[in-house]
Amino acid sequence: SQQGEEDPQALSIQEGENATMNCSYKTSINNLQWYRQNSGRGLVHLILIRSNEREKHSGRLRVTLDTSKKSSSLLITASRAADTASYFCAIQANDYKLSFGAGTTVTVRA
């Protein structure tokens, strides 16, 4: 399938700790994107990393991309209670379709 697959499915961490989640995919991509979804809400775009990029930062977020291994990781540093959400990776090949994985549910404990 063309979609990304996240690992782990769920993650529980203490406030202040770092959270790392991974995404694997099977096809060639134009870019890979990460989104956050709070319970029952729409998705919010976090970061887009192109296939010729290896690392990207945005605030407390760090995304890496290894196209040779067809994998990406999202690191959230110094987590906060507000980071509790589901995180999805999405891959985009050279067309209009953005294909999502099943997501990683992150719970940040106070």
Added chain:
Amino acid sequence: SQTIHQWPATLVQPVGSPLSLECTVEGTSNPNLYWYRQAAGRGLQLLFYSVGIGQISSEVPQNLSASRPQDRQFILSSKKLLLSDSGFYLCAWSPPAGGHFLYGYTFGSGTRLTVV
């Protein structure tokens, strides 16, 4: 700035009834528009996308249809709902002319549809 509106937020419909969900985008022209469905605890499934007025591409064969009567309006419809149509429906847009390769998608707040 660009905004996306999606309504209604929740909907309970009986099996066999029609459906119409509407999505509008403000502050941009000729956006690419998308309808996704999310089953409980799952990822998003692309249902339809449109790159212009009257241009609809369907990704999943089913009893749903989509229309784009105006540049910034995208409608998801069904003539007769099935139980399996229950889910969380999300509309999204991306910039035109290759902008979808450079920027992320902007999603609406979603419609929770329960078919009973």
